[in-house]
Amino acid sequence: MTKSKPSSSPHANVRLPERLSFPDEELKTLELWQELDAFQTSLRLSKDRKPFTFYDGPPFATGLPHHGHILAGTIKDIVTRFAHQTGHYVERRFGWDCHGLPVEFEINKKLNIHTKEEVLAMGIDKYNNECRGIVQRYTKEWETTVARLGRWIDCKNDYKTMEPWYMESVWHVFATMFQKDLVYRGFKILPYSTACNTSLSNFEANQDYRDTPDPSVVVSFPVVGDESTSLLAWTTTPWTLPSNLALCVNPDLDYIKVKDLKSDKFYIVAHTRLVQVYPKVDKKGYVAGSEFEIVGAPFKGSTLVGKTYVPLFGTFADWPHAFQVLADKYVTSDGGTGIVHQAPAYGEEDYRVCLKNGVVTKTLLPDPLDDNGKFTDQVPLVQGLYVKDADDVICKDLKARDRLVSKNTFVHSYPFCYRSGTPLIYRAVPGWFVNVEKIKDKIIANNQKTHWVPAFVKEKRFHNWLVDGKDWNVSRGRFWGTPLPLWVSDDYEEVVCVGSIEELKALSGVDAITDLHREFMDEITIPSRTGRGVLRRVPEVFDCWFESGSMPYAQQHYPFENKDKFHDGFPAD
Known part of the structure; x- marks a missing residue:
């Protein structure tokens, strides 16, 4: 058996201590870097190298750094250190996102402010001074965390989005x-936060979706001149019904007229969407003719275009060119009744279709809500009520007037305000x-x-x-x-x-x-x-x-x- 030769490595005989505290060793390294002013020294020594441009997007300083910040900061530090070690000069400048809804949301909680009117009564100057006072509340904590992370970045020569030169x-x-x-x-129809009184970008709206129960209602719209026959539309937002200005069908879909045997009324729906009105129709053992009778042959949606109907509410009863059937191919038979209620102030397709057909203009829309999502005096029935609270009141009123065909609960994925945790609505902004x-x-x-x-x-x-x-x-x-x-x-x-x-x-x-x-x-x-x-x-x-x-x-x-x-x-x- 031959003896192994001693290693020639200079580290071969290094003895590690029996107990090694990595946090303690990290602190020693940080102390050494501080003593040497290592980061600034590295910048000074590499000043004449080819520059490597790095942008550090600004975080909000109104909250403490979390796991996401630390992960991103680590990746950024790896990239910039590698660039430095491969022969570049890498200026790294920290920045602060000082404006926006996160700051206002904090101040509104502090001052118990709920509306824009309260801000105006207080004075924009005083309100903004309050905001200015908290935007850098946690800068010291941020700098401590960034340094403890071992990241090299210039927090002294930082930028702030609230500085006049930046603005x-x-x-x-x-x-x-x-x-x-x-x-x-x-x-534009945009996600709107009633709690924060502002629209959000689609990116912001996508940050917080939750499974939410909402009313699922089918409502009748009697045809003018044939009031015993009604067009049926389905919606999960009854609060939008007072703002209804039109109905929309697909011109190429087949529609059908049926007689409801319980009420003796006649209904018009898409041929393949009877299940929305009669849920048992697709069940095994369903007896045909037990709930409704088909009247005549199916007909295309295009034959319904131009028909007028009795408005649900008197709110906008005098609106020109309203309360008629329009056609557009965005309507499908995948859900609902194949007839879509149009509230152009609260739906992207509703707005597009009504604008195209001259029901609304780019500057004139029916929107009976205030900034807080509460009904104005344009709709006396629900005046002062928040939209979601108005759903039940509206449904009860429709039922009393025999316009509510059915009401159930529908659970679906729905966007919430990522700041306030309240449901978003879609509205014309x-x-x-x-x-x-x-x-x-x-x-x-x-x-x-x-x-x-x-x-x-x-x-x-x-x-x-x-x-x-x-x-x-x-x-x-x-x-x-x-x-x-x-x-x-x-x-x-x-x-x-x-x-x-x-x-x-x-x-x-x-x-x-x-x-x-x-x-x-x-x-x-x-x-x-x-x-x-x-x-x-x-x-x-x-x-x-x-x-x-x-x-x-x-x-x-x-x-x-x-x-x-x-x-x-x-x-x-």
């Missing part, structure tokens, strides 16, 4: 889009939109040039999201945020988009502009160039996602400073 660059980004004809004002669809092909092409890890994200999840991309409502009816730099005439025919502080000074004649928040901007006016008096700023602020998305430009105060530095490092590596 000015956001204005520039928006003004550039405006000049390229990528911004327009309009209505006036706002300012970025025309994503106009540049969608370019965005998709750029995604193909992007190196994704893992690769399937590029081809699957992110690609699919881009393909389905909708125009983005970048405006929010809130207070603590970067104000939209749009000054308009009373009729909205004259619109001026301001792209910088200097431009606003020149247009308004106001020299002392040191802050861009609402309390400083809302009173500034611009003389009209078309004889329309003065232009006033629109009341909306930016979606905070637009602000954080502007970070590559705004953290450098581009184009007002650091032009060469920005161009040399854009886009990110």
Whole structure:
């Protein structure tokens, strides 16, 4: 048996202690880094290397870092350390997302504020000062956690989205889009949080879906001139029924008329959707003719187009071109009755179909709800009631008037507000939109040039999201945020988009502009160039996602400073 040769490794005879505390060893390493000022020293020594551009998206400082932040921070640290070790200069700058709904939500809880009217009564200046006071509540905790994680990033030379210089660059980004004809004002059916009094993006709405029981009702709409015959529509949102303006069928589907043997009334539904009215019809052993009789032969939905019906409520009874049957192929026989009730203020397809057929216009919609999702005096039956609380009252009223054919409970996946935990509703929201669809092909092409890890994200999840991309409502009816730099005439025919502080000074004649928040901007006016008096700023602020998305430009105060530095490092590596 031969003896093994001693190892030539310099570490071969190193003795490890019997007990080794990894946390203690980590702290020793952190102390050494601090003593050497290791991160700043590494930056100084690598200053002349080829730059590697890294963007660190800003977190909110109103909450403590959680597992998701720590995981993402670890991955970011690995990428930037590797770039440094492979011969690059890697500037790493921390940032803070200071504006938006999360901050307002915290202040509203603190001050017991529930409506916009309460904010206005308090004063936007005082409200925003409260918001300003908490946006960096946990910065020390964040810095401690980031350092303990071992991550190297510059928290001293940070950026904050509430700084006027940052906000000015956001204005520039928006003004550039405006000049390229990528911004327009309009209505969009969007997820809306009644608790937070604001619309959400589709991305935000997708963050919290829950299985939710809702009423499942079938309602009758008697045909004018043949009131014994009713068109039947199904809905899970009875609260939208007072705003009904039309019914929609599929022109190519087969429909049928039946006589209900219990009530002696006649109903019209899609031929394959009798099960919605008579649930037992598909059950084994069902006796044909026990609940209804078919009257005549099936007919196409197109034959129903133009028929008028008796409105459910008198709320909008005088609305022109309303209460008629329309046709569109979005209606299917997959569920319901094959006849869809149209409330154009509360459904994307409803709005599209009613707009196309002249029932509503882009500026005129029936919306009897206030910002809190409560009915106004336009619907006396449920005045002051929250939409979900109004469901039962409306159903009882319909039953008393013999317009409720059936009522059950339907459990489905439904979006909730990710901030307040309350059900979202879909409603027509006036706002300012970025025309994503106009540049969608370019965005998709750029995604193909992007190196994704893992690769399937590029081809699957992110690609699919881009393909389905909708125009983005970048405006929010809130207070603590970067104000939209749009000054308009009373009729909205004259619109001026301001792209910088200097431009606003020149247009308004106001020299002392040191802050861009609402309390400083809302009173500034611009003389009209078309004889329309003065232009006033629109009341909306930016979606905070637009602000954080502007970070590559705004953290450098581009184009007002650091032009060469920005161009040399854009886009990110």
